[in-house]
Amino acid sequence: MKIYVYPGSFDPVTNGHLDIIQRASKLCDKLIVAVLVNSSKKPSFSLMERVELLECALKDIRNVEIESFTGLLIDFMKEKRASVIIKGLRAVSDFEYELQMALLNKKLDLDIETLFMMTNINYSFLSSSSVKELARNNGNIDGLIPDCIKDKVMEKFKLHH
Numbered sequence: 001m002k003i004y005v006y007p008g009s010f011d012p013v014t015n016g017h018l019d020i021i022q023r024a025s026k027l028c029d030k031l032i033v034a035v036l037v038n039s040s041k042k043p044s045f046s047l048m049e050r051v052e053l054l055e056c057a058l059k060d061i062r063n064v065e066i067e068s069f070t071g072l073l074i075d076f077m078k079e080k081r082a083s084v085i086i087k088g089l090r091a092v093s094d095f096e097y098e099l100q101m102a103l104l105n106k107k108l109d110l111d112i113e114t115l116f117m118m119t120n121i122n123y124s125f126l127s128s129s130s131v132k133e134l135a136r137n138n139g140n141i142d143g144l145i146p147d148c149i150k151d152k153v154m155e156k157f158k159l160h161h
């Protein structure tokens with residue numbers, strides 16, 4: 001069974017993530033969307049909230065599971081018997097950091113591959129942090145995140161005004 005892992009903070013999930021998840025899920029038997037618990041980025045949404053938003057966004061995709069992890073991604077991969085790490089690349093600016101992580105993970109475990117997928121051109125400008133910036137300032141986030149999570153995301157930032 002081919003098990004792939006798509007790791008990230010998902011703070012919150014965007015249509016860019018969703019596009020990668022839909023495409024990656026077709027390449028494997030099971031895709032685990034792995035939510036990093038303790039991101040150094042200090043997430044705006046709690047782990048539970050990030051998982052709930054993902055559940056809503058991914059409810060129509062059959063072979064996707066949502067899990068959370070702490071510690072090293074490579075250890076989570078081994079625990080899940082997963083062989084491939086999926087990463088989305090938006091622009092050259094993502095590449096340097098992602099290459100470093102991929103090489104480091106390769107050094108830690110030769111059997112695990114990192115597979116880079118080019119983001120859909122329509123979402124190449126999109127990031128969780130820009131969605132949050134818009135939501136905080138009452139900007140229009142239509143089409144940037146899945147419809148079913150829009151209200152929850154807007155609500156979160158309204159409270160902090």
Ligand code: PNS
Nearest residue numbers: 007008009010036071072073074101104
């Ligand atoms: O959505 P993000 O924040 O860009 O995702 C980054 C993530 C979770 C993929 C990355 O930080 C990660 O793999 N963290 C786990 C810790 C780890 O394995 N570090 C060693 C590789 S640098």
